[in-house]
Amino acid sequence: MNYLHHLLNHLRKDLRLEWRSRDSINGMLFFALLVVAIFALAFDPTAYPTTTRQISGGVLWVAILFASVTALNQSWTREQRNQLLDAQRMAPSPASALFLGKALANLAFVLSVEIVLAPIFIIFYNLHALGNVALLALILPLGTWALVVNGTFFAALGLRARNRELLLPLLLFPISLPALLAMVQSTTGILTNDIDPIQIGLWIKQLAVYDIIFTTLCILLFETILNAE
Amino acid sequence: MPMTAQPISSAPIIAAELHSVSRIYGGFAALRNLSATFNAGSCTMILGENGAGKSTLLRVLAGLITPTRGTVSIFSQSPQQQRRRIAYMSHAPMLYDELTALENLNYFARLYSVGKCACVGSPEMALRAVGLDPALTRTVGQYSQGMRQRASLARVLQSDPEILLLDEPFSNLDVASAHQMVELLADFRTWPHPSGTARTILLTTHQAHLAQSLADRTITMLAGQIASSTEAAA
Numbered sequence: 001m002n003y004l005h006h007l008l009n010h011l012r013k014d015l016r017l018e019w020r021s022r023d024s025i026n027g028m029l030f031f032a033l034l035v036v037a038i039f040a041l042a043f044d045p046t047a048y049p050t051t052t053r054q055i056s057g058g059v060l061w062v063a064i065l066f067a068s069v070t071a072l073n074q075s076w077t078r079e080q081r082n083q084l085l086d087a088q089r090m091a092p093s094p095a096s097a098l099f100l101g102k103a104l105a106n107l108a109f110v111l112s113v114e115i116v117l118a119p120i121f122i123i124f125y126n127l128h129a130l131g132n133v134a135l136l137a138l139i140l141p142l143g144t145w146a147l148v149v150n151g152t153f154f155a156a157l158g159l160r161a162r163n164r165e166l167l168l169p170l171l172l173f174p175i176s177l178p179a180l181l182a183m184v185q186s187t188t189g190i191l192t193n194d195i196d197p198i199q200i201g202l203w204i205k206q207l208a209v210y211d212i213i214f215t216t217l218c219i220l221l222f223e224t225i226l227n228a229e
Numbered sequence: 230m231p232m233t234a235q236p237i238s239s240a241p242i243i244a245a246e247l248h249s250v251s252r253i254y255g256g257f258a259a260l261r262n263l264s265a266t267f268n269a270g271s272c273t274m275i276l277g278e279n280g281a282g283k284s285t286l287l288r289v290l291a292g293l294i295t296p297t298r299g300t301v302s303i304f305s306q307s308p309q310q311q312r313r314r315i316a317y318m319s320h321a322p323m324l325y326d327e328l329t330a331l332e333n334l335n336y337f338a339r340l341y342s343v344g345k346c347a348c349v350g351s352p353e354m355a356l357r358a359v360g361l362d363p364a365l366t367r368t369v370g371q372y373s374q375g376m377r378q379r380a381s382l383a384r385v386l387q388s389d390p391e392i393l394l395l396d397e398p399f400s401n402l403d404v405a406s407a408h409q410m411v412e413l414l415a416d417f418r419t420w421p422h423p424s425g426t427a428r429t430i431l432l433t434t435h436q437a438h439l440a441q442s443l444a445d446r447t448i449t450m451l452a453g454q455i456a457s458s459t460e461a462a463a
Contacts, residue, residue, distance in 0.1 A: 006340070091337070
């Protein structure tokens, strides 16, 4: 059985587990909606359309970041139950396939929440993009992958920690700052059309490079994390 | 160069070996300078009070715990290098609660790249062997403790192991189910492995009477050490 089959086996299992329980998606969706609603109530988006357009990229990504933490924390809890992590450690299957399968499943969960969240966000903040909207189709998956790949890794790192719910944001937020900056700047650039398209392109490239570097690091280090006692 | 006849070795194959193994947690020694050898084809029952180090011994042999001191070898290599040849059944079922038993077994069969296992055949047959209906649509989370235990046994058997490590396999079973499991394990010992190696079983239990017929060696552990080791009468 080759690597791809192992990866798909893990991915299929994680998607099936979520389909049966819907723990992650429901929690994430309600959390993200609450963050968006609270920001909308804290200031009146319709009264200041220019300011709203300038900050909405940041609000959207902060909502996604906070919401994804709730799902990422849960993703390894299932493996801990019934000592399944031991079964995974003993299986003659590449550890990185387990990691990538879980990261891809998390990507699917967060993206599905974004699909529901985006139209609601546009209505709440009375938004219409002034720049090239098609670029969002590139920024959203790249940005989400940056969050989930590190989040999946750090959630595994904190598995044996007593207060892992707290540990994940403490590790994930600082390390995600370069990616978050690129996501927010490029999204704001598209919404406001204030930023030079070349500059937006540079932010997207920065995001892609960040994804490649951190995906490689996580894959290389995951086996050590999995087998740590 | 003259040809010399090679003597045929009658020495038993060593399946697992521990040499001066200690495992220390903080100030507590779960295993203390323990040395033991387990021959291929043997069935060893490990007895002892709670905290005697039985489970730690099995986890060390499974490669899930690294000894603080000493060496462990499975067929002369580290347990991590011999993962495919070992199966470990913990007192936790090691199955996903949200999946059915068949879905769990299919998932693990793919992880072990087991198409049709030489011993129990397909995952469906593994479930039938332990007395579970593969068509059962209930998820493992809705199973009784005994059913979980049996599904867990099916999971380890389908990986076609040469060394089977069982941590309290009878703990949640009624008497009839426990006897069925003993019979199944006795059968398992006779199933030929494609490698030609005889199958080895190490099990811990508090119900010695159940495994008595199965075991050909009984080890009693006390405070992380082997207090006694007795061979069953042939």
